[in-house]
Amino acid sequence: MPQADEQFAGLRKGLLEFALLTVISVERVYVADILALLAETPFATQEGTLYPLLSKLRREELVDYEWVESEAGPPRKYYSLTDKGRGRLGDLGAYWRHLTTTLENLGR
Amino acid sequence: MERVVTINLNGNPYQLDESAYDALRAYLARAEAALGADPDKAEIIRDLEQAVADKCAGYLSAHKSVVAAAEMNAILGEMGPVEGAEPHDDGEPAQSNEPPHKRLYRLAGDSKIAGVCSGIGAYFDLDANLIRFLFIIAALFTSGFFILVYIAMMFLIPSAQTSAEWAAAHGAPFNAQEVIDRAKREYARFTDGSARGWRREQRAWRRSMREQAQSWRHGWEPAAAPASPVGYVARVFAGLFAFVFSIVTAALLIAFLIALFSLLNTGAVLGWTPPGDSPNWLAIAVLCIAYAALASPLGYLRRSSYAAASGRRFHHGGADGLVTLLAVLAGGALAYQLLPDFREWARDIPDLWRTIRLEF
Numbered sequence: 149m150p151q152a153d154e155q156f157a158g159l160r161k162g163l164l165e166f167a168l169l170t171v172i173s174v175e176r177v178y179v180a181d182i183l184a185l186l187a188e189t190p191f192a193t194q195e196g197t198l199y200p201l202l203s204k205l206r207r208e209e210l211v212d213y214e215w216v217e218s219e220a221g222p223p224r225k226y227y228s229l230t231d232k233g234r235g236r237l238g239d240l241g242a243y244w245r246h247l248t249t250t251l252e253n254l255g256r
Numbered sequence: 257m258e259r260v261v262t263i264n265l266n267g268n269p270y271q272l273d274e275s276a277y278d279a280l281r282a283y284l285a286r287a288e289a290a291l292g293a294d295p296d297k298a299e300i301i302r303d304l305e306q307a308v309a310d311k312c313a314g315y316l317s318a319h320k321s322v323v324a325a326a327e328m329n330a331i332l333g334e335m336g337p338v339e340g341a342e343p344h345d346d347g348e349p350a351q352s353n354e355p356p357h358k359r360l361y362r363l364a365g366d367s368k369i370a371g372v373c374s375g376i377g378a379y380f381d382l383d384a385n386l387i388r389f390l391f392i393i394a395a396l397f398t399s400g401f402f403i404l405v406y407i408a409m410m411f412l413i414p415s416a417q418t419s420a421e422w423a424a425a426h427g428a429p430f431n432a433q434e435v436i437d438r439a440k441r442e443y444a445r446f447t448d449g450s451a452r453g454w455r456r457e458q459r460a461w462r463r464s465m466r467e468q469a470q471s472w473r474h475g476w477e478p479a480a481a482p483a484s485p486v487g488y489v490a491r492v493f494a495g496l497f498a499f500v501f502s503i504v505t506a507a508l509l510i511a512f513l514i515a516l517f518s519l520l521n522t523g524a525v526l527g528w529t530p531p532g533d534s535p536n537w538l539a540i541a542v543l544c545i546a547y548a549a550l551a552s553p554l555g556y557l558r559r560s561s562y563a564a565a566s567g568r569r570f571h572h573g574g575a576d577g578l579v580t581l582l583a584v585l586a587g588g589a590l591a592y593q594l595l596p597d598f599r600e601w602a603r604d605i606p607d608l609w610r611t612i613r614l615e616f
Contacts, residue, residue, distance in 0.1 A: 200291060200338060
C-alpha cells in the first residue's frame with residue numbers, strides 16, 4: 149500500500165512510541181534488533197529517529213539500558229522496560245483498544 | 257585522487273575519503289542542529305557516531321581500509337535524518353521543512369573582502385555584485401564615508417561559521433548537499449590560496465581546520481564540535497567591542513611610538529621632562545613597561561572579542577585581560593592612597609634615580 153504509506157505517516161509516527169515499547173517489552177534488545185524487528189512492519193524506522201526517541205523514553209523513565217559486551221565490537225546498549233514503562237504500555241494498549249472499538253462503533 | 261581523513265570512533269580508527277568525511281560532518285552538524293536543546297544531545301550524538309562506525313565496519317575488509325563517499329552516503333541514508341525528540345505538537349511546524357529564521361551574516365566563503373556584501377546580498381536575495389557596486393558608488397559619492405561604514409559592518413556583523421548559520425544567512429532550508437558544496441568550495445579556495453592573496457584569511461582558515469581536525473582526532477567530543485556558537489546578539493556586541501578595542505590598542509600603540517620618538521629626540525614627552533636628570537634609558541624602560549602593562553590586557557580583550565565575534569573559541573577569557581588591567585590600575589591607586597610609604601617612595605623616585613645613577 150504505497151499510497152497508505154504516504155497518507156498515514158503522521159498516524160504511524162504517533163504510534164511509533166507504542167510500537168517501540170511493545171518491541172522492548174518482549175525481551176532485552178539493542179538498537180540493531182529493534183530496527184530489524186520493525187523493518188518488516190509499517191513502523192520501519194531508522195537510527196536517526198530511534199536514538200532521539202529512545203533517549204526521550206529513558207528520560208521519562210519508561211525504558212532503561214545497560215551496557216553488554218559484544219564479541220563483534222564495542223559494548224552495546226541493551227534496552228529494557230522499566231516498571232513505569234510497563235505501566236505506560238498497559239495504558240497505551242487499553243487506550244488503543246478503546247480508540248478502535250470507538251471507531252468501529254461510530255460507523256454503526 | 258582523494259585525500260584520506262582518519263577519524264577516531266570510540267578508540268577505533270576509521271579512514272574516510274575526504275568527501276565521505278564532509279558528508280559525515282554535515283550529517284552530524286545537522287543532527288546537532290535538529291536536536292537543539294535536547295538534554296541528552298551529547299549522548300545521542302555519541303550513539304549516532306557509534307552506529308555510523310558499526311556500519312563503516314561492514315564496508316571494510318582486509319583489502320579495503322577506506323570508506324568511500326558513495327558508501328558513506330549509503331550509510332547516512334540508512335541512518336535517516338535525525339529528528340528532535342520533542343515533536344512540535346503546539347502547532348509549530350517541524351524545523352526541517354521550514355526555512356530557518358533569516359539573519360544577517362558575513363559570508364567569508366563568497367567574499368571579495370570580508371563577506372559583508374555577499375552577506376547582505378544573501379539576506380535580501382540580491383546578487384552580491386550589485387551590492388558591491390552600490391557600495392562603491394555610495395563610497396564615491398560620500399567621499400569615502402561608506403568605506404568606514406563597510407569597516408564598521410565588518411566588525412559588527414558576525415561571520416557565518418557553522419553550516420546552520422550559513423543556511424540562516426540565506427534563509428534556505430538546511431540540507432546536506434548545500435553544506436557539502438560549501439565545504440568543497442572552501443576547500444578549493446584553500447588549495448589555490450595564492451590566487452586572491454588573502455593570506456591572513458587562509459591562515460585563519462587553516463588554523464580552524466587544524467583545530468577541528470584535532471578535536472576530531474580526540475574522539476569526536478561533542479563539546480569540541482565545530483559549532484559552539486554564541487548567540488547572534490552576543491556576537492554583534494562582541495564585534496562592537498572588537499572594533500572599540502582595536503581602535504584603542506591602535507591609538508595606544510601610536511601614542512607609545514610618539515612618546516618614544518619624542519623622548520629620543522627631545523628628551524621630553526609632550527612637554528613633560530623626566531624629573532631631575534634621570535637617564536634616558538630609564539625613562540624609555542619605564543615607558544615600555546607602562547605600555548606593556550596597558551597593551552597586554554587590552555590585547556587580550558581585543559583577541560577574545562574577535563574570537564567571540566567570529567564564533568571561534570579563545571583559550572583565555574576576555575575577563576583575564578580586564579582583570580589584569582584593573583588589577584594594575586587598582587594596585588597602583590590603592591598603594592598611592594593607602595600606603596604613605598609608597599606615596600613617599602613614588603615622590604622620591606627622582607631622588608631614587610639620582611642615587612641609582614650615582615651608584616653607577
